Amino acid sequence: SLIDCNKKSEVLLWLPTQHMYRFSDNGTPEALLDFIEELTQYKEWKPSDSVWKFINQLKEGFQSCIGNNYFVDNFSIKKDESTVFCLFFFTTHIKGFEKMLEAKWEIDTENGCGWEYTGNIPTLFYEQKTNDLEEKLKVFLKGNKHFNGEVYEFTLRQGYLPKHTNEIFEQWQTQNILNVFLADGSKARKKSFYIKYFQSSNPDNKKVYFELK
Known part of the structure; x- marks a missing residue:
């Protein structure tokens, strides 16, 4: 396939998601309907469901189809x-x-997906918010040992x-x-996270590992 060419290919796919999402049964080309249904739970949708839910399901559907050896993301306009x-980017x-x-x-600093992290430090204008990435990291790390490359x-x-x-x-x-340890089990220096790209063969992908208390 195109995306497999020399393991260096990147594919951009532009989709009129709003129109796809709004298609009626009578107005939808059969080939396009098959494409949508293969990737999403199209028949289970309600008129009140949003286009953003549709886009997220498309992204998850693409990822499921091509597997975890590939990376998928999207940018909405x-x-x-x-x-x-x-x-969509592959x-x-x-x-x-x-x-x-x-x-x-x-x-898009607001929805790229908009980053504002204040931790648990209250300020005059502080509003308690749940940070999406923080919650996902807690689930990912809880009860498991993960190295920096995995994180x-x-x-x-x-x-x-x-x-x-x-x-x-x-x-x-x-x-x-949070505890951070070197690969040999000794404690790492503070702020030594090594959350960055290393070639897959580089042992620094397992430089440190993390454990939540």
Whole structure:
């Protein structure tokens, strides 16, 4: 396939998601309907379901179809309330995936997906919010030992960047709820997370591992 070419290919797929989402049974080309149903739970949708749910299901469907050796993400463009288009990005290389995410966050600081991390430190204008990545990291790490390379990949697959995980880990260390160990079991220096790209054969992918208390 195109995406497999020399393990270096990247594919961009532009979809008129708003129109696909709004198709009626009578107006939908059969080939397109088959495509949508293969990737999503299209027949179970209700008129009240949003286009954003549809886009998320498409992304999950693409990932399920091509497997975890590939990376999938999307960037949505909203012209108005009734017009939403979506660009899907596919790659075999994790570093290329990270670069795509960096571009997303640079273009759209609000929904790339909008980053504001205050930890548990109250301020005059503090509003208690649940941070999506923080909650996912808690589930990922709880009761398991994961190395820095695994956390790097996990972070990207959630649509976030290494710097976001680093912010959370720094806060967790301050709260004394995160342990960081070198591969030999000795304690790592504070803020030594190594959440970044290393070639797959590089032993630094297992430089440190993390445990939640």
